[in-house]
Amino acid sequence: MEIVDLYTDRGECFFGKQSPEARYVVLGVPFDSTASYRPGQRFAPCEVRRALYNIEWNSLVIDNATLYDVDVNDIGDVAVVHGDIVTTLDRVATVIEDIVEAGKTPVVIGGEHLITYGVMKGFHRAGEKPCLIVLDAHFDLRSEYLGLQLSHATVMRRILEDMDTPLLAYVGVRAWESEEKEYAGARGLLYYTSLSVKRLGPVNVAASLAREASRCSEIYLSIDMDVLDPAYAPGVANPEPLGLNPFEVVQIIHRVAGDARLAGLDLVEIAPPHDCGGITSILGAKLLLEALLANRNAR
Numbered sequence: 001m002e003i004v005d006l007y008t009d010r011g012e013c014f015f016g017k018q019s020p021e022a023r024y025v026v027l028g029v030p031f032d033s034t035a036s037y038r039p040g041q042r043f044a045p046c047e048v049r050r051a052l053y054n055i056e057w058n059s060l061v062i063d064n065a066t067l068y069d070v071d072v073n074d075i076g077d078v079a080v081v082h083g084d085i086v087t088t089l090d091r092v093a094t095v096i097e098d099i100v101e102a103g104k105t106p107v108v109i110g111g112e113h114l115i116t117y118g119v120m121k122g123f124h125r126a127g128e129k130p131c132l133i134v135l136d137a138h139f140d141l142r143s144e145y146l147g148l149q150l151s152h153a154t155v156m157r158r159i160l161e162d163m164d165t166p167l168l169a170y171v172g173v174r175a176w177e178s179e180e181k182e183y184a185g186a187r188g189l190l191y192y193t194s195l196s197v198k199r200l201g202p203v204n205v206a207a208s209l210a211r212e213a214s215r216c217s218e219i220y221l222s223i224d225m226d227v228l229d230p231a232y233a234p235g236v237a238n239p240e241p242l243g244l245n246p247f248e249v250v251q252i253i254h255r256v257a258g259d260a261r262l263a264g265l266d267l268v269e270i271a272p273p274h275d276c277g278g279i280t281s282i283l284g285a286k287l288l289l290e291a292l293l294a295n296r297n298a299r
């Protein structure tokens with residue numbers, strides 16, 4: 001049974017690059033079954049690819065860096081089973097395990113944030129435990145949500161508890177239940193709220209992340225698009241006001257992804273049915289492009 005669908009016949013939905021030898025392996029996970037407010041993240045892998053296909057491929061930050069010079073292998077989307085969380089996450093883990101064992105760097109386009117659990121499980125099965133840096137408006141640290149242990153609202157708690165993953169820091173958090181803040185405090189998790197990023201400045205926050213990461217052999221970056229203010233990224237499943245702006249986020253991404261120890265990254269929670277003119281998918285595509293170019297430049 002094939003658990004990865006190759007969307008080779010879908011024209012612009014395709015990332016446009018397919019080099020089997022490439023270090024970077026792009027994988028879509030069009031899953032949104034635990035969405036509670038505004039579903040539709042299943043459409044994001046296609047929309048982000050379409051956006052990336054149509055914007056220019058240069059970096060704004062690194063002179064003369066362009067995606068034309070980066071070898072990328074887009075292997076398509078995981079064949080998700082809508083409504084079946086366990087099967088879907090297991091398939092994600094199986095594919096990621098293969099990618100990691102082949103020494104490649106997965107670049108995952110969600111999908112809701114719960115898919116990061118499957119990705120981390122794949123690393124775990126491959127015997128790797130990268131330090132996690134999360135850009136998000138939310139902690140996702142509930143013990144359960146709407147009776148579910150595995151949910152977009154519990155994903156980081158499950159990753160911490162099931163795999164003992166070192167969660168290095170959150171950036172941009174600004175919306176929580178008291179239970180989550182208490183849990184973060186009890187575990188001593190480091191977090192920068194969106195307000196503290198404004199006060200400290202993104203360069204200083206990024207420098208502090210780099211200091212924290214000095215103890216890590218590998219780093220994994222999870223980018224929830226709701227870390228951005230809804231003014232810049234309205235098309236997300238759970239928008240929260242008072243977020244970061246694109247320049248703050250891109251500076252942090254450049255520092256984190258511009259580390260040769262980056263083992264993988266994901267971009268999650270874009271919900272195209274709630275977007276305006278595709279601006280969230282286009283910005284997501286740009287952030288992905290800058291992350292890839294930052295990382296390639298570091299190697």
Ligand SMILES: [Mn+2]
Pocket residue numbers: 113136137138224226227238269
């Ligand atoms: Mn979030």
